Amino acid sequence: MTTVATSAHKAHAAHGSHGAAGTCDDPKSVYLAACPCRDMLDILANKWSALALGAMEDGPQRFSALRNRLQGVSPKVLTQTLRRLEDNGLVSREIFAEVPVRVEYSLTPLGEEACVPLAQLRTFVELNIDRFPSAV
Numbered sequence: 001m002t003t004v005a006t007s008a009h010k011a012h013a014a015h016g017s018h019g020a021a022g023t024c025d026d027p028k029s030v031y032l033a034a035c036p037c038r039d040m041l042d043i044l045a046n047k048w049s050a051l052a053l054g055a056m057e058d059g060p061q062r063f064s065a066l067r068n069r070l071q072g073v074s075p076k077v078l079t080q081t082l083r084r085l086e087d088n089g090l091v092s093r094e095i096f097a098e099v100p101v102r103v104e105y106s107l108t109p110l111g112e113e114a115c116v117p118l119a120q121l122r123t124f125v126e127l128n129i130d131r132f133p134s135a136v
Contacts (some may be wrong), residue, residue, distance in 0.1 A: 049080040050118045057115050060106040
């Protein structure tokens with residue numbers, strides 16, 4: 001299993017308005033241009049990130065299973081999305097020494113926590129899609 005400490009983690013920990021536990025001391029700091037929370041918000045608000053995380057709520061997934069479930073995503077975009085999620089501690093990648101090599105992606109505890117509000121957002125959109133003018 002791979003574990004990566006990324007520059008985003010280091011920047012988040014070093015940011016003056018953030019506590020040691022990685023929480024924002026000032027709830028409005030996400031509105032500041034230099035706030036590293038913005039990077040995580042960008043990742044989590046991304047359509048493919050949110051959908052990939054949701055797909056992994058059912059358990060570990062192989063790349064091909066994720067690509068089949070996330071209709072419309074290209075292999076390149078899915079690869080980039082999974083790398084971003086892994087680099088930011090939301091997803092872990094496990095490589096099995098088999099022939100052929102098998103790779104599975106699964107949620108980390110942080111990824112599981114992120115899925116809670118993302119699932120609520122997906123449910124909200126599904127329940128209200130007819131109310132959005134662009135969806136009519």
